[in-house]
Amino acid sequence: xxxxxxxxxxxxxxxxxxxxxxxxxxxxxxxxxxxxxxxxxxxxxxxxxxxxxxxxxxxxxxxxxxxxxxxxxxxxxxxxxxxxxxxxxxxxxxxxxxxxxxxxxxxxxxxxxxxxxxxxxxxxxxxxxxxxxxxxxxxxxxxxxxxxxxxxxxxxxxxxxxxxxxxxxxxxxxxxxxxxxxxxxxxxxxxxxxxxxxxxxxxxxxxxxxxxxxxxxxxxxxxxxxxxxxxxxxxxxxxxxxxxxxxxxxxxxxxxxxxxxxxxxxxxxxxxxxxxxxxxxxxxxxxxxxxxxxxxxxxxxxxxxxxxxxxxxxxxxx
Amino acid sequence: xxxxxxxxxxxxxxxxxxxxxxxxxxxxxxxxxxxxxxxxxxxxxxxxxxxxxxxxxxxxxxxxxxxxxxxxxxxxxxxxxxxxxxxxxxxxxxxxxxxxxxxxxxxxxxxxxxxxxxxxxxxxxxxxxxxxxxxxxxxxxxxxxxxxxxxxxxxxxxxxxxxxxxxxxxxxxxxxxxxxxxxxxxxxxxxxxxxxxxxxxxxxxxxxxxxxxxxxxxxxxxxxxxxxxxxxxxxxxxxxxxxxxxxxxxxxxxxxxxxxxxxxxxxxxxxxxxxxxxxxxxxxxxxxxxxxxxxxxxxxxxxxxxxxxxxxxxxxxxxxxxxxxxxxxxxxxxxxxxxxxxxxxxxxxxxxxxxxxxxxxxxxxxxxxxxxxxxxxxxxxxxxxxxxxxxxxxxxxxxxxxxxxxxxxxxxxxxxxxxxxxxxxxxxxxxxxxxxxxxxx
Numbered sequence: 038x039x040x041x042x043x044x045x046x047x048x049x050x051x052x053x054x055x056x057x058x059x060x061x062x063x064x065x066x067x068x069x070x071x072x073x074x075x076x077x078x079x080x081x082x083x084x085x086x087x088x089x090x091x092x093x094x095x096x097x098x099x100x101x102x103x104x105x106x107x108x109x110x111x112x113x114x115x116x117x118x119x120x121x122x123x124x125x126x127x128x129x130x131x132x133x134x135x136x137x138x139x140x141x142x143x144x145x146x147x148x149x150x151x152x153x154x155x156x157x158x159x160x161x162x163x164x165x166x167x168x169x170x171x172x173x174x175x176x177x178x179x180x181x182x183x184x185x186x187x188x189x190x191x192x193x194x195x196x197x198x199x200x201x202x203x204x205x206x207x208x209x210x211x212x213x214x215x216x217x218x219x220x221x222x223x224x225x226x227x228x229x230x231x232x233x234x235x236x237x238x239x240x241x242x243x244x245x246x247x248x249x250x251x252x253x254x255x256x257x258x259x260x261x262x263x264x265x266x267x268x269x270x271x272x273x274x275x276x277x278x279x280x281x282x283x284x285x286x287x288x289x290x291x292x293x294x295x296x297x298x299x300x301x302x303x304x305x306x307x308x309x310x311x312x313x314x315x316x317x318x319x320x321x322x323x324x325x326x327x328x329x330x331x332x333x334x335x336x337x338x339x340x341x342x343x344x345x346x347x348x349x350x351x352x353x354x355x
Numbered sequence: 356x357x358x359x360x361x362x363x364x365x366x367x368x369x370x371x372x373x374x375x376x377x378x379x380x381x382x383x384x385x386x387x388x389x390x391x392x393x394x395x396x397x398x399x400x401x402x403x404x405x406x407x408x409x410x411x412x413x414x415x416x417x418x419x420x421x422x423x424x425x426x427x428x429x430x431x432x433x434x435x436x437x438x439x440x441x442x443x444x445x446x447x448x449x450x451x452x453x454x455x456x457x458x459x460x461x462x463x464x465x466x467x468x469x470x471x472x473x474x475x476x477x478x479x480x481x482x483x484x485x486x487x488x489x490x491x492x493x494x495x496x497x498x499x500x501x502x503x504x505x506x507x508x509x510x511x512x513x514x515x516x517x518x519x520x521x522x523x524x525x526x527x528x529x530x531x532x533x534x535x536x537x538x539x540x541x542x543x544x545x546x547x548x549x550x551x552x553x554x555x556x557x558x559x560x561x562x563x564x565x566x567x568x569x570x571x572x573x574x575x576x577x578x579x580x581x582x583x584x585x586x587x588x589x590x591x592x593x594x595x596x597x598x599x600x601x602x603x604x605x606x607x608x609x610x611x612x613x614x615x616x617x618x619x620x621x622x623x624x625x626x627x628x629x630x631x632x633x634x635x636x637x638x639x640x641x642x643x644x645x646x647x648x649x650x651x652x653x654x655x656x657x658x659x660x661x662x663x664x665x666x667x668x669x670x671x672x673x674x675x676x677x678x679x680x681x682x683x684x685x686x687x688x689x690x691x692x693x694x695x696x697x698x699x700x701x702x703x704x705x706x707x708x709x710x711x712x713x714x715x716x717x718x719x720x721x722x723x724x725x726x727x728x729x730x731x732x733x734x735x736x737x738x739x740x741x742x743x744x745x746x747x748x749x750x751x752x753x754x755x756x757x758x759x760x761x762x763x764x765x766x767x768x769x770x771x772x773x774x775x776x777x778x779x780x781x782x783x784x785x786x787x788x789x790x791x792x793x794x795x796x
Contacts, residue, residue, distance in 0.1 A: 040568045040610070043603040080595055104707065145789070257653060258475070260696040262660040265635070266440040273438070295703055298475075298656065305473070306648030314627050314653040321631040322657060325595060345628050348591035 044084040047276035050076035051088060051329065052246055052283050054219060056134065056197050057168025063193035063217075067166030070133050072249075072329040073285035078272065079327050082351035085276075091346050092330045093339060094134035094170060095127035096291055099157045100141035100149065106294040108312045109335045121160040128165045130336040131343060136170040136199075136289070137161055142183050143174035151183045155190045162194065170221070170287075170332070172199040181208040188212035197221060197287075200251055201238055203230065210241045221287060223251045226263045228270050228282075235281045245284070249330070254288035256296040257319045264288075265326050272327035285329035293319040294334060317341045324349060359409070361389040367405035368398065375399050391415055391435065416606045418615050419446075420556050420581045420639075422534040423510025429483055431583070431639035432616035437606060440665055446616075447662040448633060449483040449640045450651060451512060456499035457490040465506035473652060476669050476695055480655040482646060486512035486536070489520045500524035504531055512536050512558075512640075518545035529553045536618075537585055538574050540566060547577035556581035558618055564600060571612040582615040583640065588623035591632055602637040618642065630654040635661055669695035673718040675745060678705045684752040687712050687794060689780065689787075690738065691759065692719040692727050701784045708788035710795055715756065717741050728762045735765050739772035757794070759784070 051073040058064030075088030098105070099120045109117075116122040124135045137158060141149035158171060171187050173180030184198060185208070193216065200223035201209045213220040222238055224230035231252045238248055252271060255264040268286060275283040293316040298305060305311055316338045320331050324345055333339045365385035376397040378384040387393040388409075395401065395409055419433035429449055436442050454464050471482035485507045489496040496515060501524070504511055511533040515521040525535060537558035538546040550557035557579050561567040564586065571582055586597050601617055604610035616639030621629040626643055627650045633641040634657050643651070663669050671693045691701045693716050705712050717738055719727035727733035748754060754775050758765060760782035770777045781790050 040565050040604070040612075042600055043608050043610075078599075080592055081599060083596065083600075255696070258656040258660065259699040261657070262439070262663050262665070263696065265661065266438070266665065269438055270440055297699070297702070298652070305652045306650075308649075310647065310649035311653065314650055317627060318631040318653045318657050321628050322635050322661075325632060325635050341625060341628060344625060345591055348624060349595060351592060 042083050045078070045276075047076055047085055049276045049278040049280070049283055050074065050086070051272075051275055051285055053089065054246065054249060054285055056092075056170075056195060056219060058193055058195040058217075062195070064195060065162065065166075066168055066194060068133070068168070069195070070168050070330075075329075076276070078276070079325055080349045080351065087351050089329070090350050091324055091328060092133050093131070093342050093346065094136045094330060094332045095130070095132035095336075095339060096136050096138065096289075096332055096334045097124045097127060097161070098138045098140050099154055100147055102140065104295075106299070106312060106334070108309050109294070112336045120157050121164045124161045124165050127336075127339075128167055130339055132167065132333070132339060134168040134170065135161060135165060136172070136332045138172040138174075139183065139187075140172075140174045142179055143176045144179050145176060146174070151179070151186055154183065155186045158187060158190055162191065168197070169194065170197040170199055177205040180205070184209050184212040185215075188216045188218060191218065192216040195219065197249060199223070201234055203234055203237065206234065206237050207241060210238055210243050213247065214242060219247045219249060221249050221251050222284070224253065226253050226255065226260070226267050228252075228267055228274070231267070231271060232279075232281050235284060239281070245280070248284045249287050250282075250284040251287045251289070254290060254292065254319065254323055254328075256292040256294075257315050257322070258296045258298050259292070261319060261322060265322050268323065268326035268328065286327055287330040287332065288320070288323040288328040289332040290316050290320050290323070290338070291332065291334050313337045313341075317345075321345055359389065361386040364388050364409060367401070367408050369400045369402070369405075371400065373400065414614070416609055416614055417602075418581070420583060420616055422512075422532050422556050422581075423484070424531045427508075427510065428532065429510045434602070434616075434637070435606065437602060439661060443664045443666070444662050446639065447658050448638050450481075450630070450646075450654065450658075451484040451486050451640055451642050452482060452646045453486045453488055453514065453642050453644050454499075454503060455488045455490055456492070456496045461499055462502060462506060465503040468507040468509055471646070471648070471651065473655065475656065475659060477672055478659060480652075480659060482509075482651065484510045484512060484534075484640070486514050486642060487524075489515035491520075493520050493523060496520055497523040497527055500533075501527060504528055504533075510534070512642075517542050518549050521546070522549055525549060525553055525555065529555065532556075534558065534583060536560075538570060540570060543570055543574055544577070547574040547579050550574075551578035556583060558583045558585050559615075560585040560587060562587045564597065568610070568612040571615065575612075583618050584613065584615050585618045585620070588620040590624050591628060594619060594629060595632060595636055598633070598637045616640070626650065627654065631657055634658045668721040670718075670721040671695050671698045671716050673716050673741070675747070675750075676702070676714045676716060678702055678712045678714050679709055680711045682711045682713050684750055686710075686751075687757060687791060688715060688747070688751050688753075688755070689713070689757045690715050690717065691784075692717060692722060692724055692733060694719065694721050694723045694727075697723045701787070704784040704787040705791070708791040710791045712791065713751065715742070715745075715747070724759050725761050728765070733762065733765075735768035735772045738765075738769055739775075742773055742775065757790075760786075 057066035057069035077085030139154040200221035222234035537560040618640040619633040619638035719732040766777040
């Protein structure tokens with residue numbers, strides 16, 4: 038029987054981006070992470086390179102919101118009340134990087150000063166050797182000031198700063214360029230807007246090699262299909278040669294815990310396991326659609342995603 | 356074989372324009388055939404030579420396979436897309452619980468299969484099928500299969516690796532039209548013979564895709580028309596690659612031996628992850644050795660998401676929803692559209708306020724607020740009529756409604772039409788917690 042593997046020919050590939058800088062490179066990281074590099078649909082190495090393994094980062098918040106999932110709190114125990122211990126615990130669990138969200142700085146919320154937040158950043162940088170993603174609180178006015186300080190405090194560390202949006206990108210672009218950091222371009226589940234934010238950053242002077250795309254990972258059951266298809270379409274456009282869409286994609290799985298089904302009590306099976314599966318299935322769909330970096334909340338999900346990436350990666354099934 | 360165009364098809368038709376196929380001319384019929392919108396069977400007068408020439412091109416790239424008792428059967432296959440955004444995926448992945456015939460809790464598991472029924476956004480999500488696996492004893496297998504069939508009341512898969520074991524159960528349950536599992540390189544002649552005789556669909560198994568293609572052809576040659584492909588338990592990466600190769604070969608190359616739905620096994624890895632992968636990437640049946648609700652319900656939800664028609668977004672039922680606990684006649688009333696994503700976002704933001712609230716969801720045919728407003732699917736007249744229809748003046752004391760800030764322009768006309776007080780809320784629902792606190796304080 039003559040059977041030939043049907044291969045697609047692609048002209049484009051995903052850019053490789055390095056996060057974190059070691060001592061020799063001017064930073065203090067003991068490990069770094071390279072994402073991207075693929076020239077095929079996710080993990081289809083029979084028609085191109087599967088690129089780098091998707092990187093698994095973990096979420097750390099400098100203050101816990103009231104609705105933070107209790108399942109994850111219990112998995113971390115006391116460590117979760119202090120961002121530095123929390124970050125250390127993440128690395129112990131196997132996180133390849135930390136996604137530090139300085140949510141406490143929102144003047145409309147806790148309103149903890151930017152200096153305290155930057156001290157938290159310094160504490161985390163000192164306590165763990167992995168690369169960092171750093172977000173502000175989403176309050177644009179305050180983030181403008183905060184990101185300048187973050188950029189300075191993380192000088193040389195090749196941080197990934199989050200995130201530039203159509204209405205707010207210049208100050209984060211400046212913060213990123215000033216000290217050799219990378220930047221996330223965020224868009225709200227729309228392929229044209231995903232491209233638009235890359236264009237804005239590029240026109241402002243950011244090297245395309247420093248941009249990671251966040252097309253917004255919606256939760257399972259709450260619009261996941263939109264994110265899924267946008268990520269697939271971005272990957273297809275990138276492989277067909279659209280230079281602007283060839284940035285690696287970051288998917289933050291934390292929204293999964295906000296799905297109403299997760300907070301349904303016992304009616305839908307064991308609530309702890311259900312929450313974990315909810316985040317894991319959200320992550321699994323992101324991986325097969327084309328995510329290059331996942332931000333994970335639960336340590337159990339980190340284990341599952343580690344297994345998923347190891348098994349998906351060609352020749353990595355051992 | 357490559358797909359034929361309408362003219363190539365037309366050349367093989369009788370060209371009588373008799374209209375018996377339901378289309379006015381042979382050319383019109385040919386165009387429908389070229390788009391796979393109709394079947395060659397609709398033409399009663401085609402010559403055998405013409406049929407032979409066209410069958411390959413006219414048949415759908417992936418055959419539709421049905422099993423289960425008449426009236427309660429399930430359908431798989433008949434897919435035409437690699438990506439859901441290009442059109443849609445048609446026949447949702449079936450989730451199947453495998454029960455071994457020597458399982459001490461066989462009856463309990465079989466009876467419980469019925470309980471996996473969840474209503475989510477107006478759709479019922481099920482555990483679709485149950486499989487019984489032979490452990491060796493022929494009599495026991497038949498007895499167990501019969502028991503599971505009557506207790507579970509679901510379309511079944513009969514699992515045994517030799518025809519001698521499966522035959523008794525297959526004959527006994529033939530009228531319930533089970534799917535037979537499975538023809539292998541060793542047993543295929545006997546299995547295919549049995550399936551052909553009983554006119555039952557058959558799973559064809561080979562780990563290696565070349566072997567699978569060969570076996571699929573051989574089994575078809577034995578007279579089995581309805582085939583399901585199986586490459587056995589693998590890790591996630593091989594499953595993704597195999598599923599993609601099978602789907603692509605069928606759809607893009609019209610490679611006939613792979614023009615059938617695929618069954619996916621989960622036993623070689625994390626079943627939850629494999630189930631999610633199978634739902635997203637082309638599996639038509641996923642077998643689970645155990646089915647905790649905490650694993651299956653998220654996979655059912657993923658299936659609902661992935662198989663949603665991208666042209667027809669999931670829609671909420673248009674009515675008043677209580678958010679953040681039970682409401683009373685003094686609770687605030689807000690307005691949004693029935694696009695499920697909009698509803699969930701607004702609901703989440705109201706929940707953050709912790710203020711029990713009523714959310715009026717109006718039918719905008721699944722459009723979001725701004726799109727619906729622009730397309731005149733969200734109008735003052737429509738909202739006023741709906742408020743009246745629901746009799747909200749009885750249950751809302753203050754007779755006021757909060758509308759999204761994006762449609763502030765509607766406030767005047769809505770006040771006029773309804774006689775209610777209209778309060779313009781924040782432009783983005785993320786501002787609702789703060790807004791509601793100021794409103795109620």
